Amino acid sequence: MNSLDDMQLFVEVVKNKSFAKTAERLSLATSTVSLRIQKLERRIGLRLLNRTTRKIELTEAGGLYFAKAVQIVQEAETIHETLTEMLSEPSGTVRVSMPVDFAYQAFVPLAPLFYQQFPKITLDIDTSSRVVDLIGEPFDVALRMGEPKDINLIARKLATYHTHLYASPDYLAAHGTPRSFDELAQHQCLAFRQEQWRLFCGNEEKTVAFHAILIGQSLGLLERLAKQGMGIALLPDIVVRNHELQRILPEWSGLSSPLYAVTSTRLLPKKVQVFIDFLRKHLGDKNTG
Numbered sequence: 001m002n003s004l005d006d007m008q009l010f011v012e013v014v015k016n017k018s019f020a021k022t023a024e025r026l027s028l029a030t031s032t033v034s035l036r037i038q039k040l041e042r043r044i045g046l047r048l049l050n051r052t053t054r055k056i057e058l059t060e061a062g063g064l065y066f067a068k069a070v071q072i073v074q075e076a077e078t079i080h081e082t083l084t085e086m087l088s089e090p091s092g093t094v095r096v097s098m099p100v101d102f103a104y105q106a107f108v109p110l111a112p113l114f115y116q117q118f119p120k121i122t123l124d125i126d127t128s129s130r131v132v133d134l135i136g137e138p139f140d141v142a143l144r145m146g147e148p149k150d151i152n153l154i155a156r157k158l159a160t161y162h163t164h165l166y167a168s169p170d171y172l173a174a175h176g177t178p179r180s181f182d183e184l185a186q187h188q189c190l191a192f193r194q195e196q197w198r199l200f201c202g203n204e205e206k207t208v209a210f211h212a213i214l215i216g217q218s219l220g221l222l223e224r225l226a227k228q229g230m231g232i233a234l235l236p237d238i239v240v241r242n243h244e245l246q247r248i249l250p251e252w253s254g255l256s257s258p259l260y261a262v263t264s265t266r267l268l269p270k271k272v273q274v275f276i277d278f279l280r281k282h283l284g285d286k287n288t289g
Contacts, residue, residue, distance in 0.1 A: 006040045008073045010048065013037060014066050015138060017056060070135055074265055081269040090271040091120035098143040100127040101220040102259070105239050110282050117278070121271050134264040140272045142262045143279075155260040156276060159283040161236040163254035165197075166245040170229040178232075178248060181208050188213045188231030190222045197234050199252040206252070238283075259283065 009022070013033065016022045023030040041048050048062035058066060081092075098107065103125060114123075126132065132139050134153060148155040165184075167177075178184040181199075191212035199206050213231055219239050226233040226245055234254045235245075261276045268276075 003043070004073075004076060006036050006043075007069045008076075009033065009036055010040060011066065011070050011073050013049070013056070014058065014062075014070075015136065019056070067135070071265065075267050078265070078267045078269050081271075082267075089120055090118055090274045092269070092271050093122045093124050094141070094271050094275050095124045095126070095139045096141055096143065096275070097126045097128075097132045097139050099145060100129070101218060101239060102143060102145070103127045104220060105223075106283065107279075110278075113282070114275075114278055118271075118274060121275070123275070134262065140263065140269075141276065144260050144262055145257050147258065148260055148262060150262075153262050153264060154266050155262050156280070158259045158261055158276070158280045160256050160258045161238050162256050163234050163236050164250065165199075165232055165248035165252070165254075166223075166226055166235050166240050167232040167248055168227050168229045168244065169246055171226075171231060172246060172248075174229070181206055181249075184208055184232070184249065185210050190225050190231045190233040191215050192219060192222055192234070197254060199249075199254060201252050 009026075012022045012026065013019060016025065019033045019037075020030050022028075023033045026033075037049065044061075044065070046061040046065075047059050048065055050057045050059055107125075111123075115121075126139070131144075132142055134142055143158070144155075145161075167187075171188075175187060176183075178187055185208060187210075189210040189212050191210075191214070193215065195212065196207055196209040199208060214225060219235060222233045223235055223239050223245070225231070226235070226240075232248055236257060261279065263272070
């Protein structure tokens with residue numbers, strides 16, 4: 001059991017990148033943390049960390065040890081939490097990474113219902129644009145659009161979002177409603193990192209080239225600009241839900257985008273599992289297909 005405790009301590013040191021920060025978080029003396037890591041290295045017979053006055057770095061052996069240790073520690077913690085949770089309702093903090101547009105447009109309307117059902121769970125949500133490291137950082141789950149690329153992670157599909165062309169009634173009143181692709185190409189368009197749209201109707205596919213009057217890096221930004229009458233945008237339906245935008249060429253749609261809940265392990269604490277199940281139930285029912 002001491003080996004598992006020291007393994008857990010090593011994982012914390014690597015994640016915190018500091019003996020002092022680890023000691024502070026675990027209410028230990030820095031010298032105690034350092035001594036236990038030294039004993040762990042002697043027991044293994046290899047140096048795991050290179051230490052300098054400013055930072056610590058993993059050795060090659062340390063990197064291999066950390067990759068395995070973080071999984072073992074996580075699964076051990078999950079087993080303990082699962083057994084405890086069998087006697088009580090889900091509780092504790094769930095650390096979640098999700099796209100900012102999804103957070104505001106899709107999750108915020110569901111948040112009151114989630115807290116009503118699971119009042120003892122605290123959600124710690126990160127909406128930064130970076131792709132978080134689920135193994136090396138303290139995140140329980142990440143919500144990601146598009147097909148998963150990392151085969152070392154576990155992906156659970158929550159929903160599939162479909163995209164359509166939208167514009168505000170004010171814009172259409174001023175500029176007319178396009179009835180064909182030739183007319184569409186003459187309109188003011190708001191683009192998301194693109195100069196053409198691929199649109200589909202059954203087995204038929206069309207590519208529409210256009211000159212964007214504005215290129216945005218956020219779907220939420222494009223939705224708001226479209227709502228202000230700036231032009232036509234190709235947006236996921238979930239982004240425009242509950243807003244006053246009108247669908248253009250409604251029989252045509254853009255590429256679909258799946259939403260996944262990604263974790264570093266299949267063995268999940270109950271608090272994380274109920275969060276994923278909640279999203280699958282309330283997002284999948286309305287937006288998949």
